[in-house]
Amino acid sequence: xxxxxxxxxxxxxxxxxxxxGHPFPISQNLYTALLHLASSSGPRIFWIDAVCxxxxxxxxxxxxxxxxxxxxxxxxxxxxxxxxATE
Numbered sequence: 001x002x003x004x005x006x007x008x009x010x011x012x013x014x015x016x017x018x019x020x021g022h023p024f025p026i027s028q029n030l031y032t033a034l035l036h037l038a039s040s041s042g043p044r045i046f047w048i049d050a051v052c053x054x055x056x057x058x059x060x061x062x063x064x065x066x067x068x069x070x071x072x073x074x075x076x077x078x079x080x081x082x083x084x085a086t087e
Contacts, residue, residue, distance in 0.1 A: 009028060
C-alpha cells in the first residue's frame with residue numbers, strides 16, 4: 001500500500017467515492033488528489049487518514065495517531081499532495 005499525505009483544505013464532504021461498494025463522503029481536495037493520482041496501468045491501494053480512521057470516534061483517532069509513524073514506515077511509498085498547481 002501507499003500512504004497519502006495531503007492538505008485537508010475544507011474538510012466538508014463535497015464528493016463521494018465507493019468504498020467496499022458503499023458511498024463514502026470525501027472532501028474536494030482529497031477528491032482532486034485521487035483524480036490526479038489515479039493510474040491508467042492499474043489500481044493503487046492508498047492508506048488515507050480521512051478514510052481509514054473514523055474521524056468521529058475520538059478514541060479511535062487517538063489510537064491511530066499513535067501508530068501513524070508505523071503505518072507510514074510500512075508503506076511502499078509516501079505520496080504527498082499539496083494541491084493543484086497555481087501560477
